[in-house]
Amino acid sequence: MRKEQIIDKEAICLLISFIIGSTLIVGVSGSSKNDAWLSSITGFVMAVPVLLIYSRILTLYPQKDLFDILTLVIGKIAGKFVTVVYTLYAFHLGSLVLRNFGEFMNSFAMPETPMIIPLVAMGMVCIIAARLGVEVLGRTTTYFLPGIFLILLIVQLLALPQLHINYLKPVLGNGITPVLKDGYSAFAFPFAETVVFMGVFDALKTPKSPKKVYFLGVVIAAAIITITTVRNIAVLGNMLGSFYFPSYEAVSRISIGNVIERIEITVSFVFVFGVFVKTSVCMMVAGKGIEKLLNLKSYRSIIIQIGVLMILFAQIIYDNIMQMRLWAFKVYPYYAFPMQVILPVIIWIIAEIKNRKIRKMYSNADQKAEDQQ
Amino acid sequence: MVTEMLALTVLLYFLLFIFDIKPLYKKKLWADFWVNVTLTGISFTVAVLLCLKVKIPSPELPICELITSIFGK
Numbered sequence: 001m002r003k004e005q006i007i008d009k010e011a012i013c014l015l016i017s018f019i020i021g022s023t024l025i026v027g028v029s030g031s032s033k034n035d036a037w038l039s040s041i042t043g044f045v046m047a048v049p050v051l052l053i054y055s056r057i058l059t060l061y062p063q064k065d066l067f068d069i070l071t072l073v074i075g076k077i078a079g080k081f082v083t084v085v086y087t088l089y090a091f092h093l094g095s096l097v098l099r100n101f102g103e104f105m106n107s108f109a110m111p112e113t114p115m116i117i118p119l120v121a122m123g124m125v126c127i128i129a130a131r132l133g134v135e136v137l138g139r140t141t142t143y144f145l146p147g148i149f150l151i152l153l154i155v156q157l158l159a160l161p162q163l164h165i166n167y168l169k170p171v172l173g174n175g176i177t178p179v180l181k182d183g184y185s186a187f188a189f190p191f192a193e194t195v196v197f198m199g200v201f202d203a204l205k206t207p208k209s210p211k212k213v214y215f216l217g218v219v220i221a222a223a224i225i226t227i228t229t230v231r232n233i234a235v236l237g238n239m240l241g242s243f244y245f246p247s248y249e250a251v252s253r254i255s256i257g258n259v260i261e262r263i264e265i266t267v268s269f270v271f272v273f274g275v276f277v278k279t280s281v282c283m284m285v286a287g288k289g290i291e292k293l294l295n296l297k298s299y300r301s302i303i304i305q306i307g308v309l310m311i312l313f314a315q316i317i318y319d320n321i322m323q324m325r326l327w328a329f330k331v332y333p334y335y336a337f338p339m340q341v342i343l344p345v346i347i348w349i350i351a352e353i354k355n356r357k358i359r360k361m362y363s364n365a366d367q368k369a370e371d372q373q
Numbered sequence: 374m375v376t377e378m379l380a381l382t383v384l385l386y387f388l389l390f391i392f393d394i395k396p397l398y399k400k401k402l403w404a405d406f407w408v409n410v411t412l413t414g415i416s417f418t419v420a421v422l423l424c425l426k427v428k429i430p431s432p433e434l435p436i437c438e439l440i441t442s443i444f445g446k
Contacts, residue, residue, distance in 0.1 A: 290408065294408055295404060296408060297404070298405070301397055302412060305413055306412065309412065312419045316419075318431065330441075331440050
C-alpha cells in the first residue's frame with residue numbers, strides 16, 4: 001500500500017487546529033485572573049524545550065512514527081509497554097476532547113438534548129476522518145483554516161467597542177506565582193499535547209522538517225491563544241475565571257448598533273472544527289498504537305471500534321462540568337507529565353546515545369576501508 | 374424507553390458486524406478480525422450497560438484522588 005504523505009504546510013495547519021481546538025473555548029486556567037494572557041505566553045516558553053525534544057526524536061528517525069521509534073530505541077518488550085501507555089494516553093485525550101464538546105453542547109447550544117447525541121454525531125465524523133487517513137485530514141484542515149482565521153479576525157474587530165484595556169491592569173498584580181502555575185497548566189494543555197503528533201508525523205514528506213513544523217505551528221497557535229485571551233480579559237475582566245467557556249461569553253457581549261448580535265455561533269464553529277481535528281488525530285494515533293502493538297495489517301480495520309469506545313468513554317468519564325474543569329486545569333497537567341516530558345526525554349537520550357554509537361561504527365568502518373585501499 | 378434504546382443498540386451493532394467485521398473474516402485477516410471482535414465485545418457491553426442506566430465507574434476519579442493526594446489540591 002502507498003505510504004501516506006503530508007507536506008509541511010498541511011502539517012502546520014493540523015498542528016494549529018489541534019492546539020487552538022479546545023483551548024480557544026475552554027480557555028486557559030483562570031486563577032491568574034487578569035494575567036491569564038501572560039500565563040499562555042509562559043506556557044509556550046515552557047513548551048519550547050519539549051518541542052525541541054519531540055522534533056529531534058523525529059529527525060533522528062525520519063519516516064518512522066512514535067511506535068516504531070519506541071521499538072527501535074528501547075527494545076521490543078519495553079517498547080511494547082510504552083506503546084500501551086501512549087495508546088491509552090491518545091485514547092484518553094480524544095475522549096476528554098469529545099467530552100469538552102459534549103459539555104459545551106449540553107450547557108449552551110442544545111441543553112435539552114442528551115449528551116450522547118452530539119458525542120455520537122461528532123464521533124462519527126471523526127471516525128470517518130481517521131479512517132480516511134492523515135493525508136485527507138491534512139488537506140481538509142488546509143482548506144478550512146483560512147476560514148477559521150478570517151472568523152477569528154472578524155470577531156476580534158467586532159469586539160473592539162467592548163474592550164476595556166484597563167481590565168488588563170495591574171500587570172502581575174497578584175505576583176508571579178499564579179502566572180507560573182497557570183503557565184504550567186497551559187503547557188500541559190494544549191502545547192505539550194502535541195506529543196501525540198509524533199504518532200502521525202512519519203507521514204511528513206520532508207524528513208528534516210519536524211522542527212520547522214513544530215515551531216511554526218505552535219508559535220502561530222500560541223499567538224492566537226494569547227490574543228484571544230487578551231480579548232476575553234478585556235471584555236470580561238476579573239470574571240474570566242467564573243465562566244466555563246469564557247470565549248463564548250465574551251463574544252456573546254458583542255452588539256454593534258443592535259444589528260450585529262448573537263455572533264457566538266462563530267466561536268462554536270471554530271470549536272467544532274478544532275475538536276474534529278483533535279479527536280481524529282487522537283483516534284488515529286490510538287489506532288496506530290494498537291496496530292503496532294498487535295501486529296495488525298492496518299489500523300483502519302479497528303478504527304470504528306476505537307471511535308465507538310471513545311464516544312462511550314467520553315459519556316462516562318465525568319459526572320458534571322465542574323469535574324471537567326477541575327480535571328482539565330488542576331489534575332491533567334500532573335497526569336500528563338510522564339507522557340509529555342519524562343518518557344520523551346528518556347527516549348531522546350537513549351536515541352542520541354544509540355545514534356552516536358552507530359555513527360562512530362560507520363566512521364570506523366570507513367576509516368578501515370580507506371586504510372585497506 | 375430502555376427497550377427502544379436496547380433495540381437500537383443491538384441493531385447498530387448488527388450493522389457494524391455486517392459492514393465492519395464480516396469483511397475481515399472474508400479476507401482472512403485473523404489478527405485484525407479477533408482484535409475487532411474483542412473491541413466490539415467491550416464496546417457492546419458498555420453500550421448495553423449505558424442503555425440499562427447502570428452507573429459505570431470512571432477511571433478519572435481514582436487518578437484525581439491519587440494526584441491530589443501527592444500534590445495537594
